[in-house]
Each structure stands twice: as C-alpha cells, then as structure tokens.
Amino acid sequence: NSPNNSSSADSIASLAAEITEACETWGCFQVINHGVPVEQSRAIESAARQFFDQPKDEKKKVWRYERNPLGYHDSEITMNVRDWKEVFDFTVQNPTLFPASPDPHDLELRELVNQWPQFPPQFREVCEEYAKEIEKLGYQLLELLSLSLGLPRQRLNHFFKDQTSIVRFNHYPPCPNHPGQVLGVGQHTDSGALSILAQDDVGGLQVKRKWDGEWAPVKPNPHAYLVIICDIFQVWSNDKYESVVHRAMVNSEKERISIVFFFYPAHYTMVEPLEELINDRNPPKYRP
Numbered sequence: 001n002s003p004n005n006s007s008s009a010d011s012i013a014s015l016a017a018e019i020t021e022a023c024e025t026w027g028c029f030q031v032i033n034h035g036v037p038v039e040q041s042r043a044i045e046s047a048a049r050q051f052f053d054q055p056k057d058e059k060k061k062v063w064r065y066e067r068n069p070l071g072y073h074d075s076e077i078t079m080n081v082r083d084w085k086e087v088f089d090f091t092v093q094n095p096t097l098f099p100a101s102p103d104p105h106d107l108e109l110r111e112l113v114n115q116w117p118q119f120p121p122q123f124r125e126v127c128e129e130y131a132k133e134i135e136k137l138g139y140q141l142l143e144l145l146s147l148s149l150g151l152p153r154q155r156l157n158h159f160f161k162d163q164t165s166i167v168r169f170n171h172y173p174p175c176p177n178h179p180g181q182v183l184g185v186g187q188h189t190d191s192g193a194l195s196i197l198a199q200d201d202v203g204g205l206q207v208k209r210k211w212d213g214e215w216a217p218v219k220p221n222p223h224a225y226l227v228i229i230c231d232i233f234q235v236w237s238n239d240k241y242e243s244v245v246h247r248a249m250v251n252s253e254k255e256r257i258s259i260v261f262f263f264y265p266a267h268y269t270m271v272e273p274l275e276e277l278i279n280d281r282n283p284p285k286y287r288p
C-alpha cells in the first residue's frame with residue numbers, strides 16, 4: 001500500500017488495458033524492454049545463422065523424422081512446395097511428452113527429444129539459455145493477458161506446468177522468383193496459446209487486419225518481440241481475442257531469420273472457454 005506499490009499497480013493495470021485493446025483490435029502486439037538480455041538474443045541469432053550457413057548434408061545430420069519431429073527440415077519434408085524456408089525446432093522441456101496422434105481418443109504418448117547439431121559448438125548451450133529467458137517472458141505475458149481479460153494474474157499459469165513449447169528458427173534464403181508468387185510461409189494461425197516472435201531487420205511478416213481483411217506489414221524491430229494470440233487463447237477467451245492470421249513474404253535479395261517461441265500448455269490440458277468468461281449472454285462457443 002505504499003505510494004510505490006500503488007503506482008506500480010496502476011501501471012500494470014494500464015498495461016493490461018493496452019493489451020486488451022491490442023488483442024481485440026489486432027490479435028497481436030509488440031513488446032520492448034522485455035527483459036531478454038540483448039547478448040542472448042544476439043547469441044541465438046548468430047548460432048542460427050551459423051547453423052543454416054552449413055551445407056545441406058551437415059544440416060541433415062539432425063534431420064527430423066516421423067516419430068521425433070524435432071531438428072532440421074525444409075519444404076522437402078512438409079511437402080509444401082510454396083514454403084520458401086528451412087527450419088530448426090527444439091523443445092523447451094527436453095524430453096517432452098506429446099500425443100502420438102491428433103485423435104483425442106488415442107492416448108498413446110511420444111517422447112520428443114532434441115537433436116543437437118555439432119556445429120556451431122556452443123549451439124545447444126545458447127539455445128538452452130535462450131529458452132530459459134523466453135520462457136520467463138512467456139509467463140509474464142500470460143499474467144498480463146490474464147489481467148487483460150479481467151482474470152486473476154496467475155489464472156493461466158498452471159496449464160503450463162508440463163508445457164510442450166517449442167522454439168523454431170526460420171531461415172528464408174533470398175528468393176529470385178517473383179515475390180508475389182512465392183511465400184516464405186503461407187497464411188496460417190498458430191495452434192498454441194501464444195507465439196512470441198523475434199525477427200531480424202529484413203521484414204516480410206504480415207498480419208491480416210481483422211476489420212478489412214487487408215495484409216499489414218509488421219515493421220521489423222530487432223529489439224522487440226511480436227506477441228501473437230493463437231488458437232488455444234481464442235478458445236480460452238471464447239473469441240474475445242481471436243487468433244491472428246499471418247504469413248511471411250520472401251525477399252529477392254536478402255536472407256531473413258525469425259525465431260519463434262510457440263508457448264503450448266501441457267499435453268493433458270483440456271482446452272475450453274474459461275468459466276469466468278462465460279454467462280447466459282456469452283455462452284461457450286467451443287466444446288472442451
């Protein structure tokens with residue numbers, strides 16, 4: 001109750017109000033002064049560049065496979081000939097338990113284990129350190145998002161005790177083809193709760209505006225993260241916040257890197273609209 005406490009409570013409340021507005025209008029927002037140390041952001045970007053700079057045969061040593069889809073892949077494996085990118089994925093809780101199939105009645109679980117490349121030598125350490133920092137930011141954002149929905153600050157945290165989150169490096173090589181005909185990644189929404197995206201200064205990410213369906217470029221700011229509302233959050237909020245449709249354009253001259261933290265709850269989480277947000281006038285729009 002000291003003056004300092006009340007001014008910090010006021011600034012959290014006003015931050016939560018700004019987040020409400022951004023999520024309702026855009027489904028995403030940028031954060032600066034986020035607390036992830038700049039050395040760690042630089043180290044992970046440099047590790048990603050060094051990894052992707054290797055010949056394909058080297059990268060293929062950590063090629064992902066069907067039962068453990070972590071590691072390196074490109075559109076050869078996704079069969080999506082329109083995606084002009086290559087990817088490296090690792091899980092934040094290693095190993096992570098994951099449903100073997102999308103069928104909710106199939107209870108078989110798989111253990112997903114990270115595949116670490118030999119080069120660059122500090123790759124694993126840099127990734128693990130970064131994961132700790134981005135996870136901290138994820139929890140802070142969850143708290144602010146809870147407040148922004150008028151819920152207790154810690155309301156969502158327990159869903160993430162055994163999180164199945166993934167960090168993805170996206171590398172988009174320069175693409176000589178006509179940019180209008182090729183997409184780095186086609187339009188989609190993310191299936192998790194939140195995505196926290198870092199990008200270099202090249203640009204290419206676009207989000208679909210909710211009010212007129214037009215594509216809006218996200219101005220790249222290498223010191224900021226873009227926080228994206230994803231499908232699970234849309235269900236929790238019973239459509240108050242909608243998952244944002246986004247895509248990445250290619251660049252004909254420059255390569256581009258983005259690093260995404262896909263914040264997923266535990267595999268056993270039953271996703272349904274939060275009961276505090278439901279009433280007779282706002283019945284649940286989703287079944288569990």
Ligand code: AKG
Pocket residue numbers: 168170185190197199204205246247248257258260
């Ligand atoms: C994804 O990895 O799902 C993305 O949407 C990446 C977008 C980007 O690279 O900016």
